[in-house]
Amino acid sequence: MLGKSRALWRLTFGLLAFALAFVWAGTAADAQTPSQASSQTWPNRPVKVIMATAAGSAPDVIARIVTDRLSQLWGQQVLIINRAGAGGLIAMQALAAAERDNHTLYLPSSSSLVVLPETNPKLPLDIAKDLIPIGLVGEQPFLIVAGNDLGASTLPDLIALAKKKPGELTYAANFRGSLPNMTGEMFRNAAKLELTFVPYPGAPQGLQDVMGGRLSMMVEGLAAFTGAMASNSVKPLAVTSPSRLPNYPNLPTVAETLPGFDSRGWFALLAPTGLPDDVVRKINADLRSVLAQPEVRSRFETLATYVRDLSPAETGKFIRDEMDAWRPIVKQVSAAAK
Numbered sequence: 001m002l003g004k005s006r007a008l009w010r011l012t013f014g015l016l017a018f019a020l021a022f023v024w025a026g027t028a029a030d031a032q033t034p035s036q037a038s039s040q041t042w043p044n045r046p047v048k049v050i051m052a053t054a055a056g057s058a059p060d061v062i063a064r065i066v067t068d069r070l071s072q073l074w075g076q077q078v079l080i081i082n083r084a085g086a087g088g089l090i091a092m093q094a095l096a097a098a099e100r101d102n103h104t105l106y107l108p109s110s111s112s113l114v115v116l117p118e119t120n121p122k123l124p125l126d127i128a129k130d131l132i133p134i135g136l137v138g139e140q141p142f143l144i145v146a147g148n149d150l151g152a153s154t155l156p157d158l159i160a161l162a163k164k165k166p167g168e169l170t171y172a173a174n175f176r177g178s179l180p181n182m183t184g185e186m187f188r189n190a191a192k193l194e195l196t197f198v199p200y201p202g203a204p205q206g207l208q209d210v211m212g213g214r215l216s217m218m219v220e221g222l223a224a225f226t227g228a229m230a231s232n233s234v235k236p237l238a239v240t241s242p243s244r245l246p247n248y249p250n251l252p253t254v255a256e257t258l259p260g261f262d263s264r265g266w267f268a269l270l271a272p273t274g275l276p277d278d279v280v281r282k283i284n285a286d287l288r289s290v291l292a293q294p295e296v297r298s299r300f301e302t303l304a305t306y307v308r309d310l311s312p313a314e315t316g317k318f319i320r321d322e323m324d325a326w327r328p329i330v331k332q333v334s335a336a337a338k
Contacts, residue, residue, distance in 0.1 A: 088112030172206030
């Protein structure tokens with residue numbers, strides 16, 4: 001009887017030890033530190049993507065096209081966290097305060113990376129030191145449009161008219177310091193014009209005043225004008241990309257009138273430092289596979305957004321080059337506003 005009790009005790013103890021070991025192993029996996037994350041186990045929870053634009057905005061729509069497919073690919077929710085305001089500062093503050101769990105990503109528009117560092121010396125993050133580039137999501141050229149009653153059907157017409165009436169023509173763009181505003185100033189400088197900038201909180205308000213003849217022209221992402229163009233409510237003059245767009249082949253570029261002119265907004269996917277290299281490579285590969293899908297490219301083009309396929313290293317170089325290219329323009333505009 002005693003032998004049977006000891007055997008039963010050993011069996012019970014063994015099963016208990018095995019169960020405890022199993023529970024401990026599962027707990028250890030769940031408590032995996034960020035440095036232990038690997039591409040084999042990532043993601044093991046929902047992924048958050050912090051954005052600096054409002055829900056329903058064009059960048060938000062672009063992001064959701066991509067994140068919906070990444071969610072399917074990863075088998076985890078990918079949640080967009082919209083933190084709009086202050087030219088991207090609020091989103092950057094949210095990223096700086098976020099838990100370093102390797103499951104929080106950052107999808108800023110170009111203004112947050114090329115304008116904000118020059119206009120706000122006290123950012124919560126150092127872009128060069130605290131962020132890891134993952135990949136480029138897309139580029140968005142800007143479009144210069146004029147009101148139908150202005151009397152300018154082409155960009156050379158607009159330039160000639162502005163030179164006849166120095167200081168009288170106005171142009172709308174988003175808030176001062178936004179990339180559309182910077183593009184307008186780049187155009188003004190390149191053409192040697194005197195134009196008056198009128199800031200607007202959003203494209204719809206500015207567009208209404210251009211169509212109503214209260215403003216001369218407007219600079220904004222092409223997607224903001226598709227409806228007005230379809231109804232012939234504005235005169236589309238030129239896109240700011242270096243070459244004509246595949247789905248708007250009849251729309252001339254600014255560079256055809258002012259050689260070398262090039263201005264595009266863009267969206268890049270980044271992460272806080274600490275994300276392991278193999279996870280960065282995995283996210284980049286998965287992002288590129290989503291962006292290669294014909295349906296995604298087609299939907300992007302309807303929103304005047306164009307895929308540019310880049311590796312993490314290429315994305316980092318692209319961002320640095322853009323920061324260098326825009327820095328003198330941002331400084332000039334900022335100084336003039338003081």
